[in-house]
Amino acid sequence: MAKKRTLQRWSADDAAELYGVHNWGAGYFDISPDGDVLVRPFGRKNPVAVSIMDIIRGMRDRGLNMPVLLRIENILDTQIALLHDSFRKAVKTLGYRGDYRGVFPIKVNQQQQVVEAVARFGTNFHHGMEVGSKAELFAALSQLRDEEACLICNGYKDEEFIELGLHAVRLGFLCFFVVEMPSELPLILECAERTGVKPLIGVRAKLACQAGGHWTASGSDHSTFGLTTTQIVDAVDLLREKDMLDSFRLLHFHLGSQLSNIRDIRDAAMEASRVYAGLVKEGAPMGFLDLGGGLAVDYDGSRTNFISSRNYSLDEYCTDMVEAVMSIMDESGIHHPVLITESGRATVAYYSILLFNVLDVSRIADQGSTLETTEETVLPDDAAESTRNLLQTLQGINLRNLQESYNDAVYYRDDIRRQFLQGKAGLRERTVAERLFWAIINRIAREKGKLPHIPKDLTEIDLALADIYYGNFSVFQSLPDAWAIGQLFPVMPVHRLTEEPTRQAILSDITCDSDGRIDHFIDAGQGVKNTLDLHVLKENEEYYLGVFLVGAYQETLGDLHNLLGDTNVVSVRVGEDGSFEFVRELRGDSVADILSYVEYDPRRILERLRKAAEKAVRDGRIQPAERLLTMQAFEDGLRGYTYFER
Ligand SMILES: *Cc1c(COP(=O)(O)O)cnc(C)c1O
Numbered sequence: 001m002a003k004k005r006t007l008q009r010w011s012a013d014d015a016a017e018l019y020g021v022h023n024w025g026a027g028y029f030d031i032s033p034d035g036d037v038l039v040r041p042f043g044r045k046n047p048v049a050v051s052i053m054d055i056i057r058g059m060r061d062r063g064l065n066m067p068v069l070l071r072i073e074n075i076l077d078t079q080i081a082l083l084h085d086s087f088r089k090a091v092k093t094l095g096y097r098g099d100y101r102g103v104f105p106i107k108v109n110q111q112q113q114v115v116e117a118v119a120r121f122g123t124n125f126h127h128g129m130e131v132g133s134k135a136e137l138f139a140a141l142s143q144l145r146d147e148e149a150c151l152i153c154n155g156y157k158d159e160e161f162i163e164l165g166l167h168a169v170r171l172g173f174l175c176f177f178v179v180e181m182p183s184e185l186p187l188i189l190e191c192a193e194r195t196g197v198k199p200l201i202g203v204r205a206k207l208a209c210q211a212g213g214h215w216t217a218s219g220s221d222h223s224t225f226g227l228t229t230t231q232i233v234d235a236v237d238l239l240r241e242k243d244m245l246d247s248f249r250l251l252h253f254h255l256g257s258q259l260s261n262i263r264d265i266r267d268a269a270m271e272a273s274r275v276y277a278g279l280v281k282e283g284a285p286m287g288f289l290d291l292g293g294g295l296a297v298d299y300d301g302s303r304t305n306f307i308s309s310r311n312y313s314l315d316e317y318c319t320d321m322v323e324a325v326m327s328i329m330d331e332s333g334i335h336h337p338v339l340i341t342e343s344g345r346a347t348v349a350y351y352s353i354l355l356f357n358v359l360d361v362s363r364i365a366d367q368g369s370t371l372e373t374t375e376e377t378v379l380p381d382d383a384a385e386s387t388r389n390l391l392q393t394l395q396g397i398n399l400r401n402l403q404e405s406y407n408d409a410v411y412y413r414d415d416i417r418r419q420f421l422q423g424k425a426g427l428r429e430r431t432v433a434e435r436l437f438w439a440i441i442n443r444i445a446r447e448k449g450k451l452p453h454i455p456k457d458l459t460e461i462d463l464a465l466a467d468i469y470y471g472n473f474s475v476f477q478s479l480p481d482a483w484a485i486g487q488l489f490p491v492m493p494v495h496r497l498t499e500e501p502t503r504q505a506i507l508s509d510i511t512c513d514s515d516g517r518i519d520h521f522i523d524a525g526q527g528v529k530n531t532l533d534l535h536v537l538k539e540n541e542e543y544y545l546g547v548f549l550v551g552a553y554q555e556t557l558g559d560l561h562n563l564l565g566d567t568n569v570v571s572v573r574v575g576e577d578g579s580f581e582f583v584r585e586l587r588g589d590s591v592a593d594i595l596s597y598v599e600y601d602p603r604r605i606l607e608r609l610r611k612a613a614e615k616a617v618r619d620g621r622i623q624p625a626e627r628l629l630t631m632q633a634f635e636d637g638l639r640g641y642t643y644f645e646r
Pocket of ligand 1: 105107108130154254256257258292293294295342343344345346
């Protein structure tokens with residue numbers, strides 16, 4: 001709820017607190033004294049900042065319409081550097097005698113721009129890639145240029161996948177096959193023998209340790225991938241039999257994504273270390289221990305083990321991982337392995353922001369506002385009994401009877417609705433009753449704040465009274481996890497933050513699906529709330545909202561609900577002096593693009609429309625010159641953006 005400040009003016013600091021920017025922003029986001037959201041692309045320690053509104057103005061001038069997915073390239077660089085710095089620090093402090101290598105799991109964001117950016121900046125740290133399919137392998141091979149970077153092949157592999165990987169080894173890539181299914185190993189050995197290329201083999205361990213959360217089924221005993229310890233020992237025996245045990249180089253596990261509780265990850269790292277030590281004792285050379293993904297993002301800023309958060313910092317994660325592995329290796333008298341992690345979410349989440357404008361607002365509560373002060377409202381003589389009772393209820397509201405008034409209002413309103421269904425009350429009658437009902441609810445909403453203890457029914461009134469803000473975007477296309485698994489993302493206006501937001505709202509997208517909405521919001525580190533504080537729209541001025549931390553998993557899970565397509569994408573790079581450059585832009589799908597995805601041929605659509613237009617000319621409904629205009633409109637329409645354009 002917006003703070004009631006009568007004496008002091010609402011300031012950018014109040015907004016920062018309300019929206020929790022400093023809790024979830026990880027130092028990348030802030031609010032300027034004049035009320036715009038700022039991006040700090042180099043993180044906390046560097047004062048360089050760019051206003052998102054300046055970037056939006058730049059987009060507007062270039063004709064890039066909302067919605068836009070904005071990528072701040074430097075944030076990706078900063079995140080990769082942070083990950084490596086943290087691991088280096090932990091390695092140094094603890095005296096770990098192995099290297100750290102990060103890899104980027106391509107599935108988290110496969111877009112070429114993203115993979116290219118990771119590969120380019122990653123060379124500073126030998127940051128590699130993790131792939132789970134043949135197509136992802138090609139994506140990685142096309143971008144990776146660093147022979148010391150690891151290329152990890154996970155996922156179910158057929159013969160072709162394996163051969164492609166072996167060719168990559170031939171070209172000098174440090175390419176590991178991670179055996180996910182027992183049946184893959186004989187296939188790898190067969191291909192290796194045929195091609196004469198020596199493979200680097202790893203196995204994925206199915207651990208007994210589990211973690212809680214949405215995404216963690218992949219870590220449990222029933223996980224679809226990975227080898228049990230029995231199967232791992234069988235693999236050792238097979239490799240030894242084929243005289244290939246010297247190819248066994250890596251152990252991998254992946255517990256799941258967004259692991260909120262550090263204990264889960266630590267326990268898994270310990271168990272995996274034991275398996276690793278066992279393999280070394282079996283005579284496998286090993287050398288690499290891959291701790292998988294799971295490093296979580298604190299979406300709500302609460303720093304808890306809540307699913308949208310994490311109860312640890314990056315430094316703690318790195319220290320815990322290094323310490324866990326080291327303690328077991330030392331105990332077993334084993335060389336410290338190269339540590340690999342496959343952090344995807346934490347690497348890319350921060351760097352993309354979905355921006356959209358608000359098209360309209362529906363204010364449910366306003367239905368009663370005209371009646372609120374008119375307690376002397378005179379009802380027509382033939383008004384129904386229940387309508388009269390509603391008026392009486394409105395006139396009789398006081399602090400002691402709020403709950404009772406609420407119950408009465410619902411009862412009488414429902415009665416009128418029933419009568420309407422039975423044909424006993426007319427449309428006007430029902431409208432008068434509905435207005436009175438909302439007038440009562442509005443009054444209760446205002447009065448209830450004065451109560452020491454608010455009954456549950458009455459707290460829910462706020463949600464019923466929430467405005468609906470219609471945003472120019474599609475939840476299904478741009479925020480699939482918000483729809484599918486109810487994931488929380490920080491949402492807030494990116495400007496006007498020195499004005500107090502006075503409305504409580506939920507967000508609707510422009511699909512006509514009732515699921516196309518956002519009605520769960522982060523509550524400044526205190527959990528979840530059902531409405532978002534927003535400003536009243538201004539005449540002739542756009543109102544821009546941003547959904548933050550959307551760089552991981554959202555882009556390729558999206559679907560074409562209502563045939564709303566990919567949004568425009570703009571990549572910005574910020575200089576050390578705070579200037580910024582539009583380094584790349586991708587136009588979103590046109591209407592024709594989208595139609596062709598679902599098997600229409602835009603040329604044939606035009607052909608049909610041309611025939612229909614010609615027939616209209618023949619039938620005398622339009623003139624040939626009008627046919628020209630109509631056809632131009634259709635052609636422009638097919639070329640146009642799939643979202644709302646002003
Ligand atoms: C998805 C996945 C990852 C990425 O996990 P994050 O939690 O996003 O870091 C890493 N490794 C494997 C094998 C995966 O399937």
